[in-house]
Structure formats: structure tokens, C-alpha cells
Amino acid sequence: MKRCKLCLQTDTRPGIIFQGDVCQGCLNFSNRKSIDWDTRILELKELTKGKRVGVAISGGKDSYFLTHLATQVLNARPTLIRIGDPFGYWPNAKENIQNLQDRFELPMVQWRLDFETYRRLCRAGFEELGNFPWLDVLIYMGSLRLAGSLGLDVLLFGEYAGFEYGCTTEEESEVSFSGFSDTLRWMKRILDWGDFAFLANANDYQCGVQSLYTSYFVPWSASRNFEIAKTSYGFKDCGVDRAGYAVRYSQMDALGWGISNRLKFQKFGFSRVTDEVSGLLREGKMSLQKAKELIEREDSRLSVAVLEDFLRVSGYSYEEYNAIAEKWWNKDLFVKEGNTWNLKSGNGINAQVARVQNG
Numbered sequence: 001m002k003r004c005k006l007c008l009q010t011d012t013r014p015g016i017i018f019q020g021d022v023c024q025g026c027l028n029f030s031n032r033k034s035i036d037w038d039t040r041i042l043e044l045k046e047l048t049k050g051k052r053v054g055v056a057i058s059g060g061k062d063s064y065f066l067t068h069l070a071t072q073v074l075n076a077r078p079t080l081i082r083i084g085d086p087f088g089y090w091p092n093a094k095e096n097i098q099n100l101q102d103r104f105e106l107p108m109v110q111w112r113l114d115f116e117t118y119r120r121l122c123r124a125g126f127e128e129l130g131n132f133p134w135l136d137v138l139i140y141m142g143s144l145r146l147a148g149s150l151g152l153d154v155l156l157f158g159e160y161a162g163f164e165y166g167c168t169t170e171e172e173s174e175v176s177f178s179g180f181s182d183t184l185r186w187m188k189r190i191l192d193w194g195d196f197a198f199l200a201n202a203n204d205y206q207c208g209v210q211s212l213y214t215s216y217f218v219p220w221s222a223s224r225n226f227e228i229a230k231t232s233y234g235f236k237d238c239g240v241d242r243a244g245y246a247v248r249y250s251q252m253d254a255l256g257w258g259i260s261n262r263l264k265f266q267k268f269g270f271s272r273v274t275d276e277v278s279g280l281l282r283e284g285k286m287s288l289q290k291a292k293e294l295i296e297r298e299d300s301r302l303s304v305a306v307l308e309d310f311l312r313v314s315g316y317s318y319e320e321y322n323a324i325a326e327k328w329w330n331k332d333l334f335v336k337e338g339n340t341w342n343l344k345s346g347n348g349i350n351a352q353v354a355r356v357q358n359g
């Protein structure tokens, strides 16, 4: 496993491109300098002018930034669209969602599946895929469906992760829904298709709505979004350092969904901390030394709160969870010694300290 010398992203991230010792995410980031952002924002103004605008939100810092942008820069009165879930919250997350509505006084629509369906998807995703890609389907397609049913013209999403994380050299301004078809087929097998009447058929993804990645029009920055959300609108971070996270303001809702970070570590040898510090390193907001320390200490860790919330929603006992989780360790990257899976020598920043307890 190799890490980018600038941002510490690993070459085990699915789809990531490397040019020598530097990842494409860093190259894409440095190419931002040559983009005429003034023209890009004018383009976005043009696309939304006189249109009915929606903003896909979770209620986190990025949602605040998107709503700020829509109201203050685009002069729109957007409808906020939220896809809910039965997971718990980190401290202040629920208040942040309420505060977002109170501060902006905008119409908001929320939709979520029933608990039993979530449980089935959680369990099947954990057992068969070691991942929960269906959540993205619900968020993107559910938001799109709602926007369509409300007669909205344009729907704003946040960042195009594939470009930000260096899995492509191509920028995208519009969300492509074709990438969800495999997961949709999988969902169709797990559930009765009737449960997804709401999402309807694959030929009708766009619903007459133009879905845009805001990161094409405005340089994306998680830390900047947090600062604007906090300073201008009273957004609160969770107030505690969390096992498995580098910052206090990320992924604050969908508590138990954080289990996907742990699965990522087991499968690819890196996780959420790597993702968070890579953005801060590119922006010069963290030292390389501090980033390495955080990765070594936190990237393998799983918060008890995350695990308990996932067990509550999935219905697994702790023993059942451990038995299934065991199979997701990547034996190319890890070796089991006693009851502990260790990164193999030479992998990671420091194989010696990357000891992680099973489960």
C-alpha cells in the first residue's frame, strides 16, 4: 500500500489514479488555480435564474453551505430536501437540522424508508457487500424523485467525490444516475420492488430535474463550509473528539452508518481519517506530521457509539457482528496474529502501530 506524498491518500482506494508519488486528487486540487471560478459561478447563476431550486441536504455543514449559497449568492428561495434514516445522531446533529430550518425559514421535505426495510438493507449490505451503497441510491435518487414530484427545476448536490478523491481527471457539473444501476438491481433482489415504487424505473432517472454538483461551480472545501456554517448560522460541531474521525464536524448524522468507515479500513487499509486529513493537507490546514499521527492513532478505530447504533438498526448481536465482520479483512493487506489483525510490514505509514483489535 502506497500513500500520496502530499495528502496521504492510499493507492488501495478503489479507482484512484496515481501519477508517480502524487494522487490525482492532489493534481485535481492544484488544477483549481487555473479555473476561472468567477465564470463558473456566473454559469450557476444562469442555470438557476428564474428556476425552482432545490437543495439536497443532510443537515450537516455542507448543507448549510449549499443553502447559504442558494439564498445569498443565487438569490433563490430553495426547497430543502432531506432523505432521513433510522440511525442515531452525534451530539448537536439533530439541533443542527432544526437550526437550518429555523435560520433560513425555507420549505423542507423529508422522506425515509420504514425501519424494517432499512434493517434488511443494512444486514444484506453488511453480509454480501461489506458496504452500504444503497444509502447513496436513496439519497441521490430519493432527492431527485422528491424534487421531480415537487416540480422543481434544478437540484443542488455537494461535491463530486470521484473528482475530489482523484478517481477521475474529468470534472462533472451534472450528476450521472447511471452509476447507480448495479446497486438498484441488487436492491431489487433484496427487497420487494414495490418498496421502491417511489424510486420508479431506471429510464426515468432525471424526472425533468437538472441535478448539479456544486463543486463544479464553487471550489469545494469541507473546512470552509464548516466555518461559514458555524460563524454565520450557528452550526455546532459534535463537541468531542471521536474514535475513527479527524475532525468534529463531519458525518454527524447517521451515527451507525459510520460502520462503513470501519469496513473500508478492513477492506482497503485506510478509512475516514485518511479522507479527512487529505483535504486539510491539500488546503495547508494541517501539518504532514500531525496528519500522520492522526492516521496512525485513529484510522483503524471504531467508536463504541457507532457500533452500538449499527447493532440497534441492524438487529445483530455483538457476537453476530464480529463473526460477519471477520470475513471482510483483506488478507493481502492484513495478517492475523492471535486475535489481532495487523497491517503487513511495509504497508501504511507505520505498520507497528496499526494494530487493531478484531471487532
Ligand SMILES: [Zn+2]
Binding pocket: 004, 005, 006, 007, 008, 009, 022, 023, 024, 025, 026, 027
Ligand atoms: Zn494526494
